[in-house]
Amino acid sequence: MGVSTSSPEKGISVVTVDFPPVNALPVHGWFQLADAVNAAGRDADVRCVVLAAEGRGFNAGVDIKEIQAEGGTALVGANQGCAEAFAAVYECEVPVVAAVHGFCLGGGIGLVGNADAIVASDDATFGLPELDRGALGAATHLARLVPRHLMRALYYTSRTATAAELHAHGSVWRVVPRDALRSAALELAREIAAKDGRLIRLAKAAINGIDPVDVRRSYRFEQGFTFEASLSGAGDRVRNTFGKNDTSGKEGAQVGDHG
Template identity: 65%
Template sequence: MGIALHRGTVAEVVLDFPPVNAVPAAGWHDLAATVAEAGADPATRVVVLAAEGRGFCAGVDIKEMQRTAGHEALLAANRGCAAAFAAVYDCPVPVIAAVQGFCLGGGVGLAGNADLVVAADDATFGLPEVDRGALGAATHLARLVPQQLMRTMVYTCRRVGAWELHRFGTVLEVVPPAGLRRAARRVAEEIAAKDPLVIRRAKESLNGIDPIDVKRSYRFEQGFTFELNLDGAGDRARDAFVREAERPFTERGHR
């Protein structure tokens, strides 16, 4: 359980936080360090970011925040998310996100900052932040969907499927779940066959012409999460989430 690194020309960084890959604060920092480690290895030509289980990433571990006194866990998670998203973006080689099941909150931050996304046909993408009394990762969602759809998804917390993102061109391939890692690796090996120095310079140059500073933009969003927490809205929403999550499944409200 945790973050695993499988080295090679195509390196794999794998999230594994059962049951839903809700990543604890320390896990985000571990993920940032592992992606940086993979990218710093001169033998690495491409990184595949994948996950075990039925979902790619459910975002931050809200239960951890609510059982930790004070703001320590909230601050650690916010800094950890910023570090992990930045590590994916700044990785000196291309990063391919292999997304299955749910990709929510912080999962969108990871996929949105990846260079390419390959998704299983059961993958859905969404930001439930408004329902959790928080804001963030609209910066990264805007790299996956058009502006007005991004706003709709933020306000309503609706999810969109992999095939819709494929129509936008932001998901490269949609495949059955059983073939997801294989499909991501096939694209990775195509890139890895190129001159590694040229690919590293290409990554650097593409980041250099990006019209949005994704790190600064995301930290701006996070400022409103801190504000909502001070206003009490964050705690109220997180408490409600935990209460709902702890109810028997048959008693929960479903949308």
């Protein structure tokens, strides 16, 4: 359990998240993830990082039960941890390929929205249930996956989009059966890793440099409204209903959210 790093092939590092039962990460998990991605990117022998997960889904966001139990301390920690993990993916010195299966919610959107490429299984769904969880944030990253007006509709309704829908919008590179996800992600990573190591790092820096939005600053701006929601009481009021009224049984629906 936790975050692990492996090197299945030359030039490729796989960072895998495993926090049962649904990869709703506690505060320390976000910092572990940031450290692992940063370390992989600094490794001179690595030319591409694959971000993957074990279990029922890719990511269900932060551990809301931890925030309910610890209050403001955990909320601040989750915000800082998410900011560092998202930034680590975006600022990784080499391209990052996200291999997404099952649910990708809240903080998961922050990770894949900052990735360089996404390979998804055909059961993958993507969404921000923030407004149902007493939080705000990661619209910055959802806007990198879908057109602006769709981003707003998904955000306001807490609905999800399928991997096929994101593929149609051009944000998902490839959709494959779940049992083929890891091999498909490695196939893309292998093609990237075949490039000259120095040039691929320069290419990553150059592409980041022409992005129209500073994702780190944009996300931190959003987080300010999460704190405002908490201080006003609205955040806690909604968050305290978490898991009590949802009887849908959907994976990830009652376990996590982005902070």
